[in-house]
Amino acid sequence: MSKAVRYRRFGGPDVLEVQEIPEPHPAPDEVRVRVTAAGLNPMDWQITTQPDMAARFGITLPAGFGSDFAGVVDEVGTHATGFTTGDRVYGAAIGRSVAEFVLVKTPAATLWPTPEGVSDEVAGVLPVSGLTAAAALDAIGVHAGDTVLIGGAAGGVGVFAVQLAKLTGARVLGTASQSTFAFLHGLGAEPVAYGPGLTERVRALAPEGITAATDLFGRDAAETALELGVAPERISVVADGPAPPPGVHKAGALDARPGTLERITDAIRSNEITVPIAATFPIERIREAVTMQAQRHVHGKIVITL
Template sequence: MSRAVVYETYGGPEVLEVREVPEPHAGPGQVRIRVRAAGLNPMDGVFSSQPEFAARFGLTVPSGFGYDFAGVVDEAGTGATGFAVGDRVYGGAMARAVADFVVIDTPAETLWHTPEGIGDEVASTLPVAGRTAAAALAAIGLRSGDTVLIGGAAGGVGVFAVQLARLAGATVIGTASEGTFGFLRQLGAEPVTYGPGLEDRVKALAIGGVHAAADLFGTETAQAALALGVPPDRITTIAVGPNPPRGVRATRGGADGTPADLERLTTGIRTGDITVPIAATFPIEQIRDAVALQAGRHVHGKIVITL
């Protein structure tokens, strides 16, 4: 037997349970990963609490939980390609990641080798948040010399977007709560409080104007950017959120990311140009506490489950 987080009804963190389940094994063309860490994303809790949203992704109850994971290949089925027993890997498995084992088909589009020098906890934060950040910046055609407004800059996606934008030569203004201002300045962003009056506060900071914007939570940042004269095609929102303003680009999150984006991220991490702030780690037995913290939307960085 092995452990997995499952839920049989929709609701808050209280519906999540750590259960013993039959141990899965790699079949033909598959590899099994012994999971060591699973990075949480806000969408994980949305899937387990909102049946209409879950259905859009083909999810029904009963269900497993989580997407991002990192660990080591410990079984390879006949005909499996690209990975071998002993390989350190990270990747994504929809509604299956927070478990002792994950089985993945090969060739794999959502499984990558973990580079030397990157630990499992860090690797488990990259698939969704890292790719989403890169895709958002690509959607707005970010260029060196731009001033970019990033909404939700201190969140799990925002910490990557801020650093990637800075590496691209952009000046970054990031919306956040005042408690995160010091944190964001360390990442290279100029922080600004979100909420009513955002447009005026940004205008006071961006003497030369704002050229592009990425709204990583809701549409407030996108609306402010439009009011500041940013062209709609240089503004993006995350498509899983509320309907974006007319003409604004919608990014599909990590689905629009590429393997090259992950390579750029991992290279930056290894060279020290990108840091991965891990706000908290929890053992799998404390999954409810971890998801409750994630749902509060006041986390500086990423939350990781360890197994």
């Protein structure tokens, strides 16, 4: 038997259960990963609370939980390709990652070798957040000389977006709560409080104007950018939120360019990107971890360890 987080009805963290399930084994074209770390994302708990969102990802009840993971390949199907027993790997398995074992079909578009110098805790938070951040910036062509506004800059996706934008040479303004200002300064962003009056605060911080924006939480930053004269084609929002204003890009992890995660892990290894881990929890404390994630005041990523 093995452990996995599952739920039988939609709802808040209280619906999540750590269950003993039969130990899975790979089909001929699959590999099995012994999971050591699983990063949490807002989409994970949103899926558990929103049946329509679950349906978009093909998830039906009863269901597993989580998307990102890292670990070690410990079984290889007879016809599986690309990985061998003992390989350190990380990947994405929507609705299945918070479990002792994850099966992945090969050839694998959602499983990558974990580079030396990158821990499982860091690798286990990269796929959804890293790909989403990169796609949101690529959609609007952030480059040196830009002044870009990032909405939700201190969140799990925001920490990657801020640093990736800085690597292009852009000036980065990031919306956040006052309590996260020092944290954002440490990542290289100039923080600005979200909420009513955002347009005036951004104008005061950047009187010469902003040239691009991406909104990773809600639509306030996107609307502020439009008010400040940014062209819609230079504004993006995350794909799973409310409909954006006309002409604004929607971007998600599936829109990321090939090689994006390799670029991010190279930057992590060269200390150009840091991945702040806000907290780690054992699988038995999954409800506590998801409650913390859902409060939206976490500085960085939350990881479940197994």
